[in-house]
Amino acid sequence: MAKTIIKTRQCCLTREEKPTDQLLRFALSPENGLVPDVDAKAPGRGVWVTLSEAAVTEAVAKKAFSRGLKYAVEMPPDLAQLARRRLEERLLGALGLARKAGGLVTGGAKVRSAIAADGVVALFTASDAAPDGRRKMFGALYARNGEYGVPHFEMLSSRQMGLALGLENVIHAALIPGAAANSALMRAKRLHQFGANGRKEETII
Numbered sequence: 001m002a003k004t005i006i007k008t009r010q011c012c013l014t015r016e017e018k019p020t021d022q023l024l025r026f027a028l029s030p031e032n033g034l035v036p037d038v039d040a041k042a043p044g045r046g047v048w049v050t051l052s053e054a055a056v057t058e059a060v061a062k063k064a065f066s067r068g069l070k071y072a073v074e075m076p077p078d079l080a081q082l083a084r085r086r087l088e089e090r091l092l093g094a095l096g097l098a099r100k101a102g103g104l105v106t107g108g109a110k111v112r113s114a115i116a117a118d119g120v121v122a123l124f125t126a127s128d129a130a131p132d133g134r135r136k137m138f139g140a141l142y143a144r145n146g147e148y149g150v151p152h153f154e155m156l157s158s159r160q161m162g163l164a165l166g167l168e169n170v171i172h173a174a175l176i177p178g179a180a181a182n183s184a185l186m187r188a189k190r191l192h193q194f195g196a197n198g199r200k201e202e203t204i205i
Contacts (some may be wrong), residue, residue: 012068092164
């Protein structure tokens with residue numbers, strides 16, 4: 001059996017070696033600025049930091065990016081917010097692709113039907129959803145399995161999801177098994193780990 005190789009890089013803030021899925025890369029732009037490289041594919045020099053909004057903010061304050069690059073680099077003061085927006089954009093794009101591939105359902109009734117069919121790998125609830133609607137969705141999960149056990153994210157507003165999916169405001173959405181859904185779930189977990197919006201984005205019970 002082939003041995004899995006886990007790529008690691010050093011966090012410029014803590015100097016710890018970590019797997020790249022626990023880090024976020026920043027790259028030098030042609031204008032000599034620092035930009036988030038959330039897919040870690042930008043050419044040229046780059047630097048890594050722990051995948052955390054607080055870590056990015058601290059790295060800016062302590063000039064850890066310049067130390068990591070061994071080069072004085074221009075950094076926007078809102079670098080952490082810019083990184084969060086890029087992560088959100090990638091997630092929204094992945095949700096759109098999942099919907100086109102048949103890997104995402106929206107609307108309370110369709111999501112509950114997917115739950116009843118035991119075919120949900122993650123739930124998304126709009127951050128501005130009514131508490132009653134959230135409770136009903138959790139009730140449907142519990143009625144099906146006797147427990148929740150499904151990743152649940154509340155990081156995006158109904159307007160954000162609606163615009164990304166080409167629909168009216170989206171309150172409830174669910175990923176169903178498939179490659180496109182797996183990609184969206186991975187991006188959702190990275191945004192959650194980053195700590196977007198200062199909320200508790202994921203509940204796994």
